Amino acid sequence: MFSNISIFVFLSLESFVYSIGHTYFRMDAFKRGQFKFRSLPRCLSLAIRSISFERLDNRPLSNTPSLPRRRNGISADSYNEIRKLILQAPLPTAVLQRSPTKEFSLDDIGIPLAASSYYILTLINECSTLVMFNKDHELCRIDLSNLLVLVHDLCWSSKLNMFLMAGYSLYTFNPRSCILSTIERITLARGEWIVSITIDSNSIYLLYSSRSARIECRSLFLLHTLEKQWLEKDFLRQTDFLAQCIRINQWNILAMTIKQKDGGWRVDLYDSNNLYRIHRGCSLGQGVPGMRNCLVMPYNRLWIVINNCSIPEQVILLDENGRMKAKTHLDKPRGCFNLCLVGDEWIAMNVKDKLRLYKVQS
Incomplete structure (x- = not known):
């Protein structure tokens, strides 16, 4: 008791x-x-x-x-x-149908484009001039013609607080000091170049173009040591012709634009840890012969496809399973274009000789 x-x-x-x-x-x-x-x-x-x-x-x-x-x-x-x-949140396809909130002159066509939450970087004059903006005005122009720099793709690293630029070599660009540097430890074979670059928190992913394409995963930091490597047979099928653009979102999903041998394009989704294909995307339709400019960018769990390989050019929104959610044709001057996010509230577009900014939330 x-x-x-x-x-x-x-x-x-x-x-x-x-x-x-x-x-x-x-x-x-x-x-x-x-x-x-x-x-x-x-x-x-x-x-x-x-x-x-x-x-x-x-x-x-x-x-x-x-x-x-x-x-x-x-x-x-x-x-x-x-x-x-x-x-009530508008889809990007709807945002880009509006008139741009702001517009700046580029004076020439530029395709490579990337941004942090503050800086916007692009290249014009066949990548011989680097142009940097913020959301309010142009900050600087840097002539690269004497450096023999050719850039195919850009990305921003919040860990390094620098832009990474990929082409015939791998470069860094510090927006505060405006210093461009070559990463010497990454050497390319003759006749090889880097087509596309993307990063996650601690690694760089490089898509190479050569007789046998490959993807490398390297450390983001000083030594840039090789962590993983996948050959063409690991991410392309026999019916595929080439891969053109890679991007990773914050959930470690890698999206890749792929041109098929029949001329059509699609976007496949992979687990970035092992490059296991999670979803084989739907066909985006036949492309213009010879055109290799189908790009992709993450938008939260969705994906925005910039399809310059169609006439007229398209912006396509894919869901997290690679299925088409929305599609729009853009009323814009002729010429290729690219998109990137500036923070979470702006979309930047470089089209022909203009840089346009669209506010996601009006």
Whole structure:
């Protein structure tokens, strides 16, 4: 038979355990709710997090009439408000149909394009002139004609705070000092060049063009040591002709634009850790003979395809399984173009002799 003191201690322990479990459940529910917002643009995430969440206080987690109906740890009213924000977010295909929010002169055609949340970098005059902007004005122009630099693709590294430029060699460009440097440790064979470059948090992925194409994964940092390598047979099929552009999103999914031997283009999705093909994308249609300019960029969990190989050129939105979600033809001057994200709120486009900026949230 328990003494009064024993009963008191037992009840106190039971109350303590219940309190811990109750608190853990509430924190877990909140974390699970927050996790769902990570794939959204920053502007939506900030709006969602500004919504006030109701407290449960210390009331039991039972279905009592006094508690409002809840979904994923938040009240039904808050859930509906979040859902409304998400549904109202415009698709990139719709954003690019608007008039540009801002426009700057390039004076020549430039295809390579990349951006951080502040800087926008492109090359013009057959890659002999590097031009840098921010969201308000042009910052500088640098003549590269004496350096014999040829660049096919660009990307931004937030870890290095520099642009990486790939072509007949691999280069870095520091936007603060405006210094261009060659990465000497990466040497290319004669007749070989880097077609496309992309990075994840700690690695560089390089797509080479030669008699036998390959993809290398190298360390992002000083020694740039080779970590992994895949040959053409690992990512192209017998019916494929070439790969042209690679990009990685924050979920370690690598997208690749592929030209088939019948002239059509598609985008395949791979696990970037082992280059295992996750989804074989749908056909984007026949391309212009000889044209090799079908590009892709991540947009949260979606993918934007810049199809310069069709007439007129197209912007195609693919879902996370590589299926076509939306497609639009752009009313623009003749000539190839490219797109990139400037932070989470702007899309930059270089088209013929203009750099255009489109605000995602109007």
